[in-house]
Amino acid sequence: MPSRRAPATRWLVVTATVLAAAGCTPQSVTEQGQAIYNLYNLFMYIAAVVFVVVSGLVIWSVVRYRRRDDELPTQTHGNNKLELTWTVIPTVIVLFLFVVTIQAQDKVLDSSGDADVNVTVTAFQWSYRFTYEGTGAEVLGSPGTIPEMVVPVGQRVRVKLLSADVVHTFYVPQTLFKRQAIPGTVNEFDLTFEKEGLYHGQCTQFCGLQHTDMTFRVRVVNQGQYQTWLAETTRRGSAGQPGT
Amino acid sequence: MTDEAGVLLRVSIFGFVIGIVYWFLTYEWLGTVCLLTLGAGPGVAGLILIQEQRARGGAGEPRAEALRRLAGIPPQDPPGPKDLAAEDLGVLPLPTIWPLAASLGVAVLFTGLIYGLWLVILGLGLLAYATWGWLAAVNRENRYGRIQADTEAPSPQSGPVSDPDPHPSAAGQPES
């Protein structure tokens, strides 16, 4: 039988694990990513409980049921009630996880609103081109540079993702979101940034020799700064953004 | 229906059910074809096993039995072996180089797809030679057996020969 101290220790471990993990998941800087953040934490809490309970049982059995003599223990073959219990309960948990997954997924992928900014992102070996539809602005990166995609805060940015050659990915860690760029396919998704800042982005689908260098940035600015930047970039023509 | 046919038919039913569900959820061709093939393959194999069991004769299994097998509920225990000496522990093939040679032939043949027709032909040749040797060995061992009794003259054999024990003793002798 577990000691009376064990349940308290267990909750401590669970809380500590959750806090540790939560501290490691980046808070999302987009509206869509917020749903992912919350989902992750829910999963983490359940996972921590499952881990602590199961590993606790394992460690407990090893401690408590060591061989002390030559007597054979009771040769139990099984217990159908237990089998049923530990089939039904995990299935219920899994179905619950599925439901919350679909709810979060719908929020993440919801593109029913009108887009305020339309950016076509073309991934190629080994950088990106950002084309702002309806304007003349374009940012063209090249292998070794870090192109910047400038977007206004609080506005729905619709990204149309293309590839010019092999499969790439558009990934901004702090949005908690990525999508593959597949040649011959157009992928669309929305990002609504809620916080101004400079966010690192990188290609995560291995795409050849300089995959390592295929990085970009998203610069989220206020509306005024965005308009200024847009006008300037349109005037300049599709110049490459000097990378750092 | 034997247990084995039961296993295969269960896999088959799963493949078909999932394949159909997948089709109506996604209308995606490739995955559907893969899943339905998963259903068809073992299904055919399972049906062949059932057919074979019928052809071997024996009373047909009552339907209830067959359904219980399909659900995975095991049948009554068959009686254990009483006379081990009489049980067939198998007639084992002699050691032989032909599997290695045939594998080399396949490897060379496949590599030839990169380097040119000449290598493919070389591989095919080696494979053909190895197949001939292999089938000859099988034929020979079927005729003359792997384990020979004292009185029989040793069969003509080419290639590596393992020493067949010339002194078969009664079962029950402890191993040295």
Next chain:
Amino acid sequence: MATTELPLPALPEAHHEEPGGIVDYLTTVDHKKIGILYILTAFAIFLVGGLLALVVRWELASPGLQAMGENTYNQVFTMHGTLMIFLFAAQVTTGLGNYLVPLQIGAADVAFPRANAMSYWLYLFGSLIVFSSFFVAGGPAAVAWTAYAPLSTDQYFQGTGMDLWIIGLAVVGVAGILGAVNLVTTIFRMRMPGMTMFRMPLFTWGVLVNQLLILFAFPALTVVFALLFLERNFGAQFFNPEAGGQPILFQHIFWFFGHPEVYIIILPIFGIISEVIPVFSRKPLFGYRAMVFAFFGIAALSFGVWAHHMFATGLVYLPYFAIMSLLIAVPTGIKVFNWIGTMWRGAITLSTAMLMSLGFILVFLIGGITGIFLASPPIDFAVNDTYYVVAHFHYIMVGGLLYGMFAGFYFWFPKFTGRLLSERLGKLHFWLFLVGFNITFFFQFLVGLDGMPRRIADYQIERWASANLISTVGAFLTGVSVLVFIWNFLVSIRRGQPAGDDPWGGNSLEWVTSSPPPSHNFHHLPEIHSERPAFDYHHSPAFAAGTDPERNPDRG
């Protein structure tokens, strides 16, 4: 069963088995020798793959390209994955299965012994073809073990190395399919009387399901390789969108093979754990039938989840694959609970094999739980293709596979060789491995959550450096633990304590025969009345009283 027109001769007396020479091993059709060949070859490839891993970790220990250029790094991690997944993982368990399955079901050999030998030689030659890619102009493939098109087509990646990669792996695939036909037939057809399907040991069940998975999944791999080869060399345009092809086709077919492949790798390991834990708990396996159904549940579901590797493509129906992937947790959980149920109220001995099995459960728990996270598409959007995934699958493939493999080695080494591995060295191996392994991979979860992508030769984000350095230290520690094991093996094979037939008090039939077994496996077969024939045999009153006519006084 073999057919012959001759009346069956009586069994010969088994002469003392000399250790086989080279010619012996070149011509053998004995499943035991073939099993040993598989295990030794696979283990050698594991060591090479492990060295490549250490090279990867060496480069990643700190920011900046220190040791090599990007191309070399890409080759290194590609070949690391290729060797480990295609040429080691499935074959080491096939080797154990080859050796043990006929013994466990009371057969003298597999159904097709010569074809069995051919499977091994095809595996060896296929592996050599893959290795030859290191020596051609341009070097080996550098497209990751998943070799996605269009990157792997000749438009973007030229060189014979890639073609040798495809051909070599195709040959190995043929070997796998041939072996699967063999083992499935053996298990279906060659069980001794009394050995019904539901009395087979769990390891044999694991091998059966694993080989059935191979039968149904490997052809997909062969197809995708054929398509890729045709595109590279004969002008096919399957994956070229400009010519009407579909890049996503590659991903679908590849993963239809690829996901079952990881279950192919792990299911025999579940079988090993299900053998070791009952023996060292002195209780039967809890829930035998449930465990068998769980095997089939996992295998069946594994065919329905392939596109969870493709959630980020935006081109697959997410809810279907999410629910199927989440559901795999249920049969897997059943297995874990049954292992605990076996230990509960048992009498546990912490031999090295048992320690390895316990280590397996704990690391597999982490690997499996993080798999649940990945099964949820929104979470997958965040962490796919980052070090989170790398950590997840290494917890399963290194933690799960290696702990299980070592448990099997410590458990069955006495049966194969007649000697025991040193328990002292074994425990050192276990603890070094436990610490080294967790240090290597746990921090990769954290750095993956922070956004570090996989398959990059270098990173410039400073805060990832410390986790990577720690991970590298752990990797080298893990390497040391493997060296300890190799030392143990070399020492014990010559001077290990003699084991006898049944050093552990085993349950399955192989523990009834001598260590190592005679060439035709058994002199005597006991009656089968349960799933623990050796246990029944050694605990029967007739055996104890010495009145059992089958009991061999020399064997004790």
